[in-house]
Amino acid sequence: MDRDEAVTRLLDAAEVLFYERGVQAVGMDEVRAVSGVSLKRLYQCFPGKEDLVVAYLRRRDRRWLESLADFVAARESHERVTAVFDWLDDWFRQPGFRGCAFINSVGELGATSPEVLAVAREHKAAVRRYLLGLVSDRQAGEALNLLVEGAIVTAAVSGDPAAARHARRAAAALGSGGA
Amino acid sequence: MDRDEAVTRLLDAAEVLFYERGVQAVGMDEVRAVSGVSLKRLYQCFPGKEDLVVAYLRRRDRRWLESLADFVAARESHERVTAVFDWLDDWFRQPGFRGCAFINSVGELGATSPEVLAVAREHKAAVRRYLLGLVSDRQAGEALNLLVEGAIVTAAVSGDPAAARHARRAAAALGSGGA
DNA sequence: CCAATCAGAGAACGTTCGTTCTCCACGATA
């Protein structure tokens, strides 16, 4: 097993564990056990736990936005806003859905780790940029962004995926009423 | 100092510390130091840390919603939706604003502590009920709820209170376009 | 075949933290 594979297996294990149970509830030894990478190697690849957390968040940022963008790009341009909420709806229904990894990490570590806060900020800024690009005017874009964030957090806390439907309806109402 | 005052001082200290730095980053000894209540008494009032966390969240739930409702009730009925966002705007600007205590707690402990998750769910359900009662139809209420949650989380992560303004505009657009 | 390097397994270390225990001072009561 070369270094690249070790990194991949570590990030895979970190993502499953940290997302499911939170960062502080997972020990490095558990990351070792799930990844199958020795502790020594783990600390060669990531000198500290925070580095692993940041790397996990960075990879998730990239993949999350790519997955959303790919899904939306496959639709006709007039359907793209509703496609965002279709994608969210799917996500909310996945077993093990536990909300936004970045919001959760900020809740846990935002006050302690400036690095984690910065990654979360970059992620949210990228999501907002992307959503602003989907609609014609700025105000509708900001509203879309707020509806998306609101749906994620509501679905996460309540455990009810209906938030996606409500957000889609609200976005549609905004689109017909205000644009 | 009687028991009631001890409880109050403990909850005051817990609220400041837990909200500012997160639950897991604060030790019981620090709660003792800030509250001025001895460790022995602390464990008489709250048999474990989780009890203190739950009590802190319950009190905050009550006060938060009361504060919002009082502010809104002082306005004319046609201004009440915008008043919600005025109140949020104020909150976001307060020094030490660190987002929603319940979302943060769920991110930290939701996977570990069913009690904390339940309190957060009750809080969000109460907020939603309250907001649904502010507007005539159900759809507009759901949209209002999502905009509020989205604004809170966006302001928290980005650190920019502009989310309140964007949400207010979106709610106004919905009100004129869709109700 | 030997020396040197590296990797893995897991013990070990030091710290932090939740919780409990010990010790002592004090106030009330017979």
Added chain:
DNA sequence: TATCGTGGAGAACGAACGTTCTCTGATTGG
């Protein structure tokens, strides 16, 4: 005054965790 219960201060305890160290075995290059 002697005693009892209460409360505070802080030591103590046991567990968990991040991180490092040790030992051992395998591999590689000469």
